[in-house]
Each structure stands twice: as structure tokens, then as C-alpha cells.
Amino acid sequence: MSQLDGPSRRGFLRQAVLGSSAVVGLPWLDALAQAKGKTLTVAIPAGPTTLDPINAITHDPMVIMQTVFENLVECDIDGILRPQLAKALPEISADKKIYTFDLRDDVVFHNGQKLTAEDVKYSFDSLLDLKRNAARRGIFARIEKVEVDSPLRVRVHLKEPYAPWVYFLTKYMGIWPKDSREKLGDDHFKLKPVGVGTGPGMFEEWKPNEYVSLVRNPNYWQQDKPHWERLVVKIVPEDATRVAYLMTGQTDIIAAPPPRDFARLRQQKGLTGEARSTLGGWTVLLCNHQRPPLDDVNFRKALAHAIDRQAIAKDVFHGLMHPATVPAPPGSWWYDQQADSVISYNLDKAKEYLAKSKYPNGAEFEITIPSTPYLLDTKDAAVVIQAQLQKLGVKVNLKMAEPNVVVGQYVRGEQQSALVNIMSPGEATYLVVVNFTAGQVMSKTSNWTHPKVDELLKGVFAENDQAKLKPLYSEMMKIFAEEQPYVWLGFFDVANVWRDNIKNFKVNQGLSFHVRDVVPG
Amino acid sequence: MLRLLLQRAGFSVLSLLLVSLILFVLTRAIPTSPARMVLGFDASEAQIVKFEAEHGLDRPVLVQYLDWLRKLALQRDLGKSLVTGLDMNRRIAETLPITLELVVLAFAFSLAVSLALGTISALREGTMVDQLARLFAVLGVSVPGFWLALLLIRSFAVERPWFPPGGLVPLSAGLGPHLNSVILPAFSLGIFYTAILSRMTRSSLLDVLGQDYMRTARATGLRPWLVLVYALKNALAPVVTVAAMSFGYMFGWALIIETVFNIGGMSSALLTAISQRDFALVQAVVLVFTIVFLLANLVADLLNAWLNPRIRMERI
Numbered sequence: 133m134s135q136l137d138g139p140s141r142r143g144f145l146r147q148a149v150l151g152s153s154a155v156v157g158l159p160w161l162d163a164l165a166q167a168k169g170k171t172l173t174v175a176i177p178a179g180p181t182t183l184d185p186i187n188a189i190t191h192d193p194m195v196i197m198q199t200v201f202e203n204l205v206e207c208d209i210d211g212i213l214r215p216q217l218a219k220a221l222p223e224i225s226a227d228k229k230i231y232t233f234d235l236r237d238d239v240v241f242h243n244g245q246k247l248t249a250e251d252v253k254y255s256f257d258s259l260l261d262l263k264r265n266a267a268r269r270g271i272f273a274r275i276e277k278v279e280v281d282s283p284l285r286v287r288v289h290l291k292e293p294y295a296p297w298v299y300f301l302t303k304y305m306g307i308w309p310k311d312s313r314e315k316l317g318d319d320h321f322k323l324k325p326v327g328v329g330t331g332p333g334m335f336e337e338w339k340p341n342e343y344v345s346l347v348r349n350p351n352y353w354q355q356d357k358p359h360w361e362r363l364v365v366k367i368v369p370e371d372a373t374r375v376a377y378l379m380t381g382q383t384d385i386i387a388a389p390p391p392r393d394f395a396r397l398r399q400q401k402g403l404t405g406e407a408r409s410t411l412g413g414w415t416v417l418l419c420n421h422q423r424p425p426l427d428d429v430n431f432r433k434a435l436a437h438a439i440d441r442q443a444i445a446k447d448v449f450h451g452l453m454h455p456a457t458v459p460a461p462p463g464s465w466w467y468d469q470q471a472d473s474v475i476s477y478n479l480d481k482a483k484e485y486l487a488k489s490k491y492p493n494g495a496e497f498e499i500t501i502p503s504t505p506y507l508l509d510t511k512d513a514a515v516v517i518q519a520q521l522q523k524l525g526v527k528v529n530l531k532m533a534e535p536n537v538v539v540g541q542y543v544r545g546e547q548q549s550a551l552v553n554i555m556s557p558g559e560a561t562y563l564v565v566v567n568f569t570a571g572q573v574m575s576k577t578s579n580w581t582h583p584k585v586d587e588l589l590k591g592v593f594a595e596n597d598q599a600k601l602k603p604l605y606s607e608m609m610k611i612f613a614e615e616q617p618y619v620w621l622g623f624f625d626v627a628n629v630w631r632d633n634i635k636n637f638k639v640n641q642g643l644s645f646h647v648r649d650v651v652p653g
Numbered sequence: 654m655l656r657l658l659l660q661r662a663g664f665s666v667l668s669l670l671l672v673s674l675i676l677f678v679l680t681r682a683i684p685t686s687p688a689r690m691v692l693g694f695d696a697s698e699a700q701i702v703k704f705e706a707e708h709g710l711d712r713p714v715l716v717q718y719l720d721w722l723r724k725l726a727l728q729r730d731l732g733k734s735l736v737t738g739l740d741m742n743r744r745i746a747e748t749l750p751i752t753l754e755l756v757v758l759a760f761a762f763s764l765a766v767s768l769a770l771g772t773i774s775a776l777r778e779g780t781m782v783d784q785l786a787r788l789f790a791v792l793g794v795s796v797p798g799f800w801l802a803l804l805l806i807r808s809f810a811v812e813r814p815w816f817p818p819g820g821l822v823p824l825s826a827g828l829g830p831h832l833n834s835v836i837l838p839a840f841s842l843g844i845f846y847t848a849i850l851s852r853m854t855r856s857s858l859l860d861v862l863g864q865d866y867m868r869t870a871r872a873t874g875l876r877p878w879l880v881l882v883y884a885l886k887n888a889l890a891p892v893v894t895v896a897a898m899s900f901g902y903m904f905g906w907a908l909i910i911e912t913v914f915n916i917g918g919m920s921s922a923l924l925t926a927i928s929q930r931d932f933a934l935v936q937a938v939v940l941v942f943t944i945v946f947l948l949a950n951l952v953a954d955l956l957n958a959w960l961n962p963r964i965r966m967e968r969i
Binding site: 373 | 684685689690691692693696697700703704707736737738739744747803806807810811814817818819820912913914915917921922925928929930
């Protein structure tokens with residue numbers, strides 16, 4: 133494992149590219165675009181596998197789907213729910229099972245057709261159609277039916293109260309014209325969604341592994357937007373190349389700047405950068421309670437106390453992670469300081485808990501780490517944790533595996549523990565439900581459930597008022613703090629760097645770029 | 654010669670079948686299903702099973718292979734990507750020319766420079782020119798291509814804006830900008846093989862020049878350039894073999910160079926396909942690579958037979 137300590141290839145190569153102050157260059161695409169109008173170019177590390185929002189898996193490419201498609205409501209860059217194609221946030225029935233939306237009457241699809249309630253109903257029906265096997269069907273499965281009340285009014289009936297569903301609409305859903313999937317086929321949505329969205333950008337071209345380009349929607353309902361004529365989303369997997377693209381002006385904004393270079397890049401002449409905590413991005417040690425020694429709550433609490441999260445956040449993630457010991461990001465409305473303070477870095481406490489555990493003389497376990505980073509590299513953090521736990525008398529063996537293999541292992545409950553990043557839509561319940569309730573995809577990862585958490589979740593699902601939700605979350609967080617089903621390190625940041633002639637760009641806590649309001653230089 | 658050609662072509666077809674079978678079995682042995690890549694880590698088991706059934710992934714591997722082979726042989730259809738849904742014939746048609754151009758340029762550069770350098774080095778054995786050429790060869794072999802690529806980007810794209818830092822400018826944007834965008838990647842790709850081939854040319858030429866028949870040729874008063882032509886013809890046989898293999902290997906190395914320079918060629922598509930469990934694309938790309946490799950070797954065999962009559966005679 134010594135190779136994890138040494139200078140990485142990427143790190144070394146990055147150094148080779150950085151350090152320059154020259155900001156020059158005139159790439160062909162920009163030149164082409166300048167002839168036609170203002171182009172906004174963004175570079176992301178991973179390309180899409182589909183342009184259909186109901187099958188969108190990776191977060192970075194969602195900038196494309198979220199610019200082509202829109203929904204009834206949207207999560208803004210601060211995670212606040214706002215009306216989008218609806219005139220206002222929905223009216224919710226007393227039993228919390230019926231959501232009524234009044235639609236805007238000035239929205240037209242890219243094909244010129246006016247948006248109506250029939251389109252909304254059709255969009256939900258087609259998402260929920262079992263034959264379609266949509267990747268994101270599961271998170272909308274509590275929708276019983278959608279009714280058209282009038283041409284501009286729809287009612288969504290839920291099978292049971294489930295308040296979080298509206299938060300998923302931005303990322304995993306869209307509204308498309310009635311019968312469009314039958315007329316055009318699902319491949320049309322997957323490969324070239326022309327004419328079927330209402331968003332500020334209209335699909336132009338997808339060159340796999342290279343770029344996706346969109347052009348300005350001249351009939352967009354927010355008439356003064358977008359400010360660009362063309363949006364080009366370039367796929368640039370190599371960190372150093374992405375940085376070089378930014379420095380030479382081949383791109384205006386980059387996603388996922390290398391953490392160790394972020395501070396330097398944002399201070400570079402001509403560049404600006406910002407990092408914000410994601411609302412749903414866990415950096416976490418997944419613990420399988422079926423595999424000793426992680427079956428013992430005192431042992432897990434000993435681990436939790438022995439890990440110096442502040443040091444990891446500062447020295448390993450270069451400030452691009454906000455430490456937290458519970459599944460609530462500091463700064464979110466559902467964060468509970470009291471719950472988060474139950475666990476702190478304290479080696480004496482760690483030793484006390486270890487002594488109380490079934491393994492008072494220490495133990496040995498394995499941490500699996502993804503060999504290539506997903507969102508943030510956890511390899512260095514794993515090495516630091518290995519060293520920190522050694523002080524406790526706990527021996528950690530590190531094992532690397534390809535990311536998809538790691539995912540397969542923890543979904544099947546085959547791992548002992550894994551240090552990973554996982555990202556949710558940016559609300560409080562999704563990852564909790566997926567990980568800590570029965571019959572979910574990651575139920576076997578921990579094999580931990582708690583009747584009180586189940587009960588609190590029911591209460592959360594039946595409530596929309598944040599003031600009333602807060603105590604429920606606080607109680608839930610206290611259970612997580614006391615039980616430590618996983619050992620949370622914190623919430624990773626979303627960071628962007630952009631050229632300073634770009635106006636109105638703000639970092640989105642939901643991770644994917646929010647480009648509707650951006651004014652290109 | 655025809656017999657040799659048929660013999661080698663038959664061997665190539667058999668190799669191709671074997672490689673495709675091995676590849677097919679190996680890709681199916683990877684633990685994570687492509688369904689997980691398409692439907693996400695939080696997809697239910699029922700969704701995964703449905704996807705696999707819909708795409709025939711639940712059938713025995715041999716049945717899947719024979720089906721793939723049948724479509725390939727009868728309809729020349731490489732299939733569709735399970736992950737992106739893109740047509741593989743089209744993907745290959747779009748990406749192969751990019752990688753082919755990069756490799757051909759890198760290969761042409763390697764061949765031209767290495768033959769010149771190796772020949773000069775052999776003719777000026779022990780001189781400063783020879784020492785410099787040997788130093789170049791050692792550096793060329795030792796310096797990793799991706800590291801060199803990053804250095805070149807820093808020096809000639811970021812610090813001095815002579816070349817773009819990445820991406821391939823399409824030919825439609827003009828020949829100048831297009832060539833400008835391919836110079837750094839081709840140089841990075843070709844430098845390793847330039848070093849290898851120049852060393853090989855030098856040692857092979859030195860070996861031939863030291864033979865008795867060369868001394869006799871010189872003693873008969875043959876002009877030096879004519880002696881060199883005869884020597885080169887004899888010295889080139891091992892160089893041709895290695896050069897042909899290098900041409901094939903370059904497609905593999907292009908994977909790194911295309912990634913660093915962000916070029917959407919076939920090699921970088923292969924890298925993405927592997928990480929996405931995109932079986933159809935992996936199979937299609939590796940199949941094309943295998944064909945290129947076998948063709949390069951076939952050409953090398955024929956060239957060697959032309960250069961060395963003994964090879965032709967042995968097979969008759």
C-alpha cells in the first residue's frame with residue numbers, strides 16, 4: 133500500500149501543467165461559436181451514457197438534461213425548492229397524499245407545442261410504465277396516479293405521504309410532450325432529444341467522449357434567458373487537461389478541479405473559484421455489521437472517535453470536505469449540532485469504547501477503496517485512517533478495487549467496510565432510506581435497521597413544514613450518532629473554477645452546473 | 654508469394670476468431686453487470702434481471718457469442734452499445750479514422766526519424782553524433798509518453814500558445830489548424846518507437862556493415878551510397894518486423910495519449926467502454942485492433958519475404 137503514499141501519476145502530471153500564468157489560445161470551437169454568437173463552454177470529467185433524465189446516473193452530465201428538460205418545481209443552487217413549470221409550489225392536501233400544481237401558461241416545448249396538463253400526466257405515466265424499466269422509476273414509485281384537472285392544472289396522488297418526492301424532480305425527471313415517446317421512441321430521448329424539452333437549451337449534437345452541444349431556446353418562457361447562444365459541454369476526464377483547457381481559454385468553467393490545486397487555481401490571474409458543501413454527498417466508511425469486528429457498536433464508536441476528520445479534511449481533501457459525524461451537512465437546515473457533537477476526535481474516548489467492546493485488545497479489518505476516484509479520491513484518506521486507527525491498536529488492511537466492483541460488493545453485502553463517496557439528490561432522507569431501511573438496494577451494505585428510524589421517517593414523509601421536521605431529524609441524527617451504523621467523515625464539497633469574465637455563475641450545491649443564468653464573457 | 658499470403662491470411666483469420674472468443678468470455682466474466690451501469694447503483698434486483706433478459710445477457714455465453722458472430726459475419730453488424738444505445742458500426746466509423754490518423758502520423762514520424770538517426774548513428778559510430786543519437790534513444794525509451802505529453806501541453810499550449818492543449822480540430826476547420834492539433838499527440842505517441850527503431854536500425858546496420866560480403870563490396874570499389882543501399886536492404890528485415898509490431902502497439906498506447914490530449918478516438922472510447930462495462934464497444938474496438946495488428950504483421954511478413962528471398966524460398 134506504500135504506493136498510496138507516494139506521488140500519484142496524476143498529481144505529478146498536474147504539477148507539470150500548473151504554474152503557468154499565460155492565459156491564451158483560440159480554440160476552433162469557440163472561434164466557430166464567436167462567429168455565431170456567445171458560447172458558454174464547460175468541461176466535466178465524465179460524459180453521459182444517456183440524455184434521458186429518467187435514466188440519468190452520473191451527476192456531472194446532468195447539466196445537459198437539466199438545461200434541456202424542466203419540471204414542475206426545481207431545486208435551486210442552494211437546495212431550495214422553487215416553482216419552475218408550475219406557477220407556484222404545490223397545494224398539498226390535508227392527508228399529504230395529493231399535490232396540486234397550477235401550470236404556467238407561457239411555456240412551449242422546443243417543437244413549438246404549448247405545455248399542458250396532459251403532457252405532465254403523460255410524462256409521469258411514461259416514467260412509471262413498468263415496461264420502460266426506467267432507472268429512476270423506483271424513487272417515484274409512491275406516485276399512484278396523475279390526474280388532469282384542467283388544461284393547466286394537475287393533481288399527483290401518492291399511495292402514502294412522501295414529502296421528499298418533489299426534491300427528486302430536478303435531477304431525475306422532465307416533462308415532455310404527450311405521446312412523444314411512442315412517436316419518437318425512447319432512443320430519441322436517449323441519444324438526441326430534439327424538440328421534447330422546455331428548457332433554456334435545445335439539443336444540437338452529441339459526440340460521445342468529446343462534447344454535447346446545445347443551442348439557445350429562442351422561445352424560452354424566461355424571455356431574457358439564457359444569455360448564451362450555444363452551450364458546449366466538453367468531456368475531459370484527465371484532471372490536468374481540464375485545467376489546461378481552462379487556462380488556455382478552451383473552456384469557461386470546469387467541474388471537479390484537482391483538490392490540491394484548487395486554492396492555487398482560484399487565485400490565479402483571470403480565474404475565480406468557489407467550493408460549497410454538497411447537500412447530499414457523503415464521504416463515509418460503510419460498515420457491514422455482519423462482519424466482525426464491525427458488528428459491535430462500541431467498536432464502531434471507538435473508530436469514530438479515533439478518526440481526526442479535521443486533519444483529513446484539511447490535509448487530504450485540501451478543505452474540500454466538511455467534517456460531519458452524522459448524515460447531515462453542516463449548514464443544511466436539518467443539521468443538528470448537538471447530534472454532531474456526540475462524536476469527536478478523542479483518542480481517550482476511543483480507547484474507552486474499545487475497552488467496552490467485544491474486542492478490547494484491538495482487532496483487524498479490511499477497508500475497500502475504489503481504485504479510481506468517484507467525485508473525490510478516498511485513497512489518501514484511507515491511508516491516513518489506517519495510521520490513525522493504528523494508534524488505537526486497530527489494524528486496517530487496505531484493498532483497492534475498480535469502482536464498479538466496489539459498488540457491487542457493498543450492494544451484495546460482501547465487503548467488510550468501504551471508504552467511498554455517495555451522492556443523493558440533496559435532501560435528507562434518500563440515502564438514509566436506501567441504506568438503513570429494509571428491502572432497499574444498500575440494505576445489505578450495513579445490515580442495520582432501527583425501528584425508531586423507520587418511525588421517524590414515516591413522520592418525516594408526512595410533513596412538509598421545515599419547522600416541524602427539524603425535531604424529527606434531530607432525533608434521527610442522535611440515533612445515528614449513538615449507533616454509528618456507518619462512520620461518517622463528512623460531506624464533500626462541490627468545487628468549480630471559472631474564467632473571471634464569466635458573470636452570474638454560482639456553484640450548485642446539487643453538484644451539476646447550473647447554467648441558465650450565466651453570462652458568457 | 655501467393656502461397657505465403659494465403660497461409661498468413663488463414664492464420665490471421667484463425668487468430669481473429671480465437672481472440673474474439675477469448676475476449677467475449679473474458680468480458681462476460683467481469684463481476685459487475687452492464688445493467689448496473691445503465692440503471693445505477695440503486696436499481697433493484699428486479700430491474701437488473703429485466704434489463705439482462707431484454708438484452709439477452711441471461712443466455713449462455715457461447716450462445717451470445719455465436720449470435721454476435723452470426724450478425725457480424727452475415728450482416729457486418731457489430732451491434733449496439735448496451736450502455737449508450739449507440740450503433741457500433743457508426744461509432745467505429747467515427748472514431749477509427751481519428752486514431753488511425755494519429756497512429757499513422759506517429760508511425761510515419763517514427764519511421765522517418767528512426768531510419769535516418771539509426772543510419773547516421775551506425776555510419777558515424779563512436780562520434781559525438783552517435784553519442785547524441787544514443788542519448789536520444791535512451792531518453793525516448795525511458796520517458797513515459799503521458800508525462801512527456803503533459804510537459805508538451807505545459808510548454809507549448811499553456812506557456813506558449815502554439816498548439817491547442819487538447820482536442821482534435823476537425824479537418825473542416827482547415828488543414829492548418831487540424832495538423833496543428835495533431836502534432837503534439839503524434840509526437841508524444843511516436844517518440845518511444847522512434848527511440849526503439851533507431852536503436853534497432855543502428856545495431857542491425859552495424860551488424861550488416863561488418864559482414865564479409867560488405868567488406869568485399871567495398872573492396873570491389875562499389876560507391877559508398879550503393880554499399881549503404883545494399884546494407885540497408887539486408888539490415889531492414891528485423892526493423893520491419895519490429896516496426897510492424899510497433900504499428901499495432903501504437904493503437905494501445907494511443908489510449909493514454911488520446912486521454913491526455915482529450916481526443917475522441919477509438920482508443921479513448923475503449924477506455925470509457927471498459928469502465929462502463931460496455932461489452933459491445935469493447936468487443937468492437939478490440940476486434941478492430943486485432944485486425945489492424947494482424948494486417949500489420951501480414952504486411953511485415955510480405956515485406957520481409959520481398960527483402961529476403963530466403964524466406965520466400967523456404968515456403969515454396
